[in-house]
Amino acid sequence: xxxxxxxxxxxxxxxxxxxxxxxxxxxxxxxxxxxxxxxxxxxxxxxxxxxxxxxxxxxxxxxxxxxxxxxxxxxxxxxxxxxxxxxxxxxxxxxxxxxxxxxxxxxxxxxxxxxxxxxxxxxxxxxxxxxxxxxxxxxxxxxxxxxxxxxxxxxxxxxxxxxxxxxxxxxxxxxxxxxxxxxxxxxxxxxxxxxxxxxxxxxxxxxxxxxxxxxxxxxxxxxxxxxxxxxxxxxxxxxxxxxxxxxxxxxxxxxxxxxxx
Numbered sequence: 001x002x003x004x005x006x007x008x009x010x011x012x013x014x015x016x017x018x019x020x021x022x023x024x025x026x027x028x029x030x031x032x033x034x035x036x037x038x039x040x041x042x043x044x045x046x047x048x049x050x051x052x053x054x055x056x057x058x059x060x061x062x063x064x065x066x067x068x069x070x071x072x073x074x075x076x077x078x079x080x081x082x083x084x085x086x087x088x089x090x091x092x093x094x095x096x097x098x099x100x101x102x103x104x105x106x107x108x109x110x111x112x113x114x115x116x117x118x119x120x121x122x123x124x125x126x127x128x129x130x131x132x133x134x135x136x137x138x139x140x141x142x143x144x145x146x147x148x149x150x151x152x153x154x155x156x157x158x159x160x161x162x163x164x165x166x167x168x169x170x171x172x173x174x175x176x177x178x179x180x181x182x183x184x185x186x187x188x189x190x191x192x193x194x195x196x197x198x199x200x201x202x203x204x205x206x207x208x209x210x211x212x213x214x215x216x217x218x219x220x221x222x223x224x225x226x227x228x229x230x231x232x233x234x235x236x237x238x239x240x241x242x243x244x245x246x247x248x249x250x251x252x253x254x255x256x257x258x259x260x261x
Contacts, residue, residue, distance in 0.1 A: 004140040004201070007122030013095070015128055019056030020248035024064075025137065025216030026236035028103065029079055031066035040237055041081055043258070047244070048085040052092050057128075061216045061234055062101025062137030069106030083115065090116045099124065102139035102217070125210075129249045134202075134210045138217030138233075141201040199224070202231040212253055214245065223255045 015021065027044055030037060051058065068076060090096060099120045100107060111117040123136040199222075202213035206228035214232045221235030221243040232253055235243030240259065247253040 005123055005136075006140075008125055009120065009122060010125045011097075011127075013057050013126060013128045015056045015249070018054075020054055020246050021057045021059065021128060022051060022055050022244060022246055023059045023061055023135075023214050023232075023234055024237075024244040025061035025101070025234040026063045026219055026238070028063055028066040028236070028238055029082060030076065031238065034078075037078070041079070043242060044237065045081050045085045047258075048082075048089060051089065052094065055094065058089065058094060058096045059135060059214070060096065060098040061135060061214060062099050062139070063103045063216060064098070064101070065104040067106070068104040070108050070110040072108075075110055086117065087115050097124070099135065099137050101137040128247065131211045131247075131249065132209065134205045134213045136213075136215050138198045138201075138215035141198045141215070141217070198233065199231060203228070206231065212247070214253075221255050221257070223253075 013021065024044075024047075027040065029041055029044070032040075048058075064082075065076070065079065086096065096115075096117045097120065098111060098117050107119040111119050123134065126133040126135055196218070198215055198218055202215065203226065205213050206226060211229045212232065213229070214234065216234045216236075218233060219236040219238070220233055222231060222233035224231045230253060232245050232255060234245055235255070237243075242258045243255055244258075245253055245255050
């Protein structure tokens with residue numbers, strides 16, 4: 001129940017010639033004041049709209065939203081531009097893989113039914129050409145983080161989510177936002193000790209056959225190359241500089257930095 005790895009699914013990406021793969025995480029739409037959040041969403045939408053000429057597959061590696069909870073007839077209303085951009089990508093035929101994070105754990109059927117995007121609740125073992133990736137948001141991988149593993153098992157429990165959806169959406173979405181802020185305060189204030197558990201987890205996966213490990217969660221962009229492979233942390237979108245990653249079979253994976261205009 002409290003295993004850092006909820007589940008691990010294998011998948012293969014058939015990447016067309018001349019195309020690359022884009023990985024983003026920790027955009028945290030909905031965080032902060034509305035003006036700042038709109039600016040963050042504008043940057044994201046600009047990136048999404050720029051993808052079709054070169055990108056063959058998009059991975060969203062958790063915490064796209066600072067909070068998310070969808071009901072049978074309601075979703076958070078302020079993310080309409082992002083949802084429309086994702087819908088346009090799917091209509092254009094782009095495959096999108098979405099891994100659930102620790103902030104956007106309230107997914108039910110909306111992304112599948114309306115956008116044609118499957119939401120993964122665990123980690124992925126992904127083969128792209130001849131390169132083997134381990135892809136995970138990273139929550140629960142930090143050292144000394146059993147408390148979060150207990151909390152995650154409660155928040156993702158189907159019975160708990162069913163009870164939560166019995167609340168009126170105005171109440172439930174507001175509570176989801178407040179829970180998200182509490183989760184951030186917990187992560188920010190927690191002393192994880194001298195060892196970064198995500199890095200240790202990644203290096204272990206590299207030693208056990210993976211070529212590249214991609215994670216988010218810790219909000220620290222990383223591109224560490226070892227004799228066993230490459231560990232990439234995707235960073236975040238909360239400051240003046242945002243980061244994401246691109247991979248193509250000819251040049252490998254690299255972290256991309258975008259500064260504010």
